[in-house]
Amino acid sequence: MRLRRGLAGTSALVLAWCFAAPEAFAERDTHSPSRVQKSGSIFDYFKRKREDRRNELRRNREPGPRIQNAPLIEADKPEPPLVYQPEKLEALRADSFTETEPTEPLAQAVYRELQSREATARVTRDEKSAIIELYRTNGFKPLWTTADGLDQRGQDVLNLLAMSADEAMEPSDYLPPALGAFSDSPASFKGDMVHLARLDLGLTAMALKYARHASGGRIIPNRLTKYNDITPDPVAPATAVKVLAWSPFPVEYLKGLQPKHPAYALFKTELAQKRAQLHAAESETIPLGRRVKPGEKDPRIVLARHHLERLGYLKVAGTEPDIVPAATGGSAADAKEVLDADVSAALKVFQTEAQIKVTGALDQATVNALNGRSEARMVAKLGYNMERLRWLPKSLGSKYIFVNQAAYQLEVVDNGREVWRTKVIIGKPNTQTVAFHDRMETVVFNPSWGVPPSIIKNEMLPILRRDPSYLDRLGYRVVTRNGQIVRSSSVNWSAYNKGVPYSIQQPPSDDNALGEVKFLFPNSHSIYFHDTPARSLFERSARAFSHGCVRVENPRIFAETLLKLDADEVAKRIDSGVSQSAKVRDEFKVHLTYFTAWPDQSGRIVYYDDVYGRDQRMETAFSATAVAVR
Structure with a gap:
């Protein structure tokens, strides 16, 4: 380390240092437990104090070189209000058929209804093609109805659609348009071939919509926010409609399309409990x-x-009689008004999970958070997160890294068993961490930091115009487009207002913005995991401070876990001070997710604050979708 500035104006601190015990200046390097730094001089002391101040200024700055031609997410600019565009739907109608009109009355009614200008069922284009093709190849025979009404298969499917609220879905989205309500009796259509045909086609359309929603979600995630890069994998309409047509157990097939992740069953149970408690708790x-x-x-x-x-x-x-603490000197009712040790301990656990200041007291923030955990809000939150489960890949991988941004937590899972977890820091609300899926590839020890263009423009350039030698003193490299390193003092920074024709790099060092280690899974968003010199931020309950990348509290253990190295080998590579990369041999999938409710290790559902406002965007999208299907 270099001493970067003079020590003028430090007489008061000198006096304090003179009377301080020598042990006060012995510090353990939080980045390297094996390294203990002893300070034997005042120069070392002030040098560290300046570095601490510099790190404090850097703590909210997210490092990370941008991949060339990657879509940039503008820093410090909030997302505009959401205007959600639901998936476009079309009338379930064919222009014409080359097939001869059937003679059987109900098949004939289906044939005519598929060409009717009054067709009421609305579906996606792919669903429309799949449904029409199925009925054509089946001779326009009905799938669910007879001349007397619905058959048993059809009644079972209709009952499932009516109970879709149990899956945090909206039953009215799946009501066949031939019915006014699920309670209507299809038997009333007995002998009415037109209405029976309309009911048959409508039930097929609604069952197919349920299949799409169960297997891939009701909302298109990438239309919610620019910070989603998620492509769900719903069942293909042509596949689903064939199974629905020929399977003797269509209900079991539809149920089987819901997420298989263990969290889904826990969410579903919690949803039923919260709905049962809804009216009493409000x-x-x-x-x-x-x-x-x-x-x-x-x-x-x-x-x-x-x-x-x-x-x-x-x-x-x-139900046993209350034992009144002697200290209260009152009744059992009086005792329940006392914030005793049990209540205080419970409040501390709640405050920790609610990501507010942990005091064990009942303060305004805690009251707001407790009221915010009303059954109605939790029912809605469970619905949002059951929807997010439908967006996940069908298989997360035998080994994977799972980051829940709303919980500020990273887990490593091996064959269904969590082997390690740590705290993380995520992007600020204006520079959010993107949700997407990838694969871990490389661990870099002692990384350099390529300063992103947004930070050069918005944070460094104003300083460099006043002080061109600023980067020289900090030890940064200024590199031309030809790869030549130049001194920052030789550049006329005032000549640049927007783009700067230089890259800026911070070499490996103890105060490098990336810390000791970074973890790469190359992606178009230039997001990766890394260490940080701003260690104190991990002590905060809410940890949205970065420019988008994910900072890891225990990067050494993370490296040991991914590379199967012992602690001594990882420490050796870091202590070398040389930048070096190591390939991750095992296939670890990376899942950057956002769940505002998630089971803890005991299976209890924990609710998290919606730091990015994505729950509200989902509510807006659900409302827009409901209007579109009416």
Whole structure:
């Protein structure tokens, strides 16, 4: 390290140093547990203090070279309000048929309904082609109806569509247009061939829509936000409609299209419980008031207890008589108004998971968070996250890295078993981390940092115009387009307002913005995992500070896990100070996801704040879709 500035104006600090114990200046390097730095001089002390200040200024800066021609996400510019465009639907109608009109009455009615200008069922273009082709090859015979109404297969499918709310889907989206409500009796159509044909085609269309939604989601994720790069894999309409037509068990087929991930079954159970509790809990809103500290009494603690019990943070009181603590000197009812040790401990767990300040007290932020965990909001949140599960790849891989951005957490999973987890820092709301899927390829020890053009333009250029030698003093390299390294003091930075014809690199060092290690899975978003010198940010509960990349709290252990190296070998490579890369031999899939509800290790559903506002965007999209299908 170089001492980069003079020590003028430090007399007060010198005096403090003179009287301080020598041990006060012995620091352990948080990046390298094996390295202990002893400071024997005041120069070393002030040198570290300046580095700490510099790192503090850098803490919200996200490193990472942009891939050439990659789509850039503008820094510090919020997304515009969402105007969601649902998938375009068409009337289930054919222009004409070359086939001769059938003579059997119901088949004849299907044939005519498929050419009717009054056709009411609306489907996607691919679904339309698949349905028409199936009926043509089947001689226009109905799939679900007879002259007397629905057959048993058809009734079973209709019942499944009516119960789709159990899957966090919207039953009205799947109501065949021939019916006014699911409670209508198809038997009333007995002998009415036109309505029976319309019901048959409508049920086929709605079953096919259910298949598409169950297997790939109701919403197109990439139309929600520019920070989604997700392509779900719904079942092909031609495949689904053939199975529905010929399978004796169409209901089992449709159920089997829902996500297989273990979290889905837990979500579904939680959804049923929350809906059952919905009406009873809505009257228990906690009013705002003074801050209640542990040991203090307040009537609102009774409501807080109920919320914590309902959410699973506090054991539900039994039926045995209450034992009144001697300290309260009152009744059992009085005791329940006291913020005792059990309630305080439960509040701390809740505050940690709600990503607010952990105090064990009932303050305004905690009241807001508890009220925000109402059954209605949690029912909606469960629906959003069950939808997100439908967007995931059908197989996450035998080994994979799973980042839940809303939880600020990274997990490594091997054959269904979590082997390691760590805290992460994600992008700021204005520079969000993109959700996408990839494959881990390389671990780089002692990486260089190629400063992104957005940071050069917005953060460095204003300084360089005033102080051209700024980068020279920091030890950065200025590189021309021909690869020549020049001094920053030799460049006329004032000549550039937009693009700068230089790249800027920070060589490997203890205070490199990437820290000791970075983890590469090349992608068009220039996102990767890396270490950071700003270690203190990991102590915060909400950790959205980067320009988009993901900072890892324990990168050394992460490297050991991916490369199957021991701690000494990883430390040796880092301590060398030389930049070197290591190929990840095992195939680790990378899943950058965003779930505002997710099961913990015990299977309990934990709810997270919607740091990026993506739940609200999903609600907007669901509303737009509901209007489009009416």
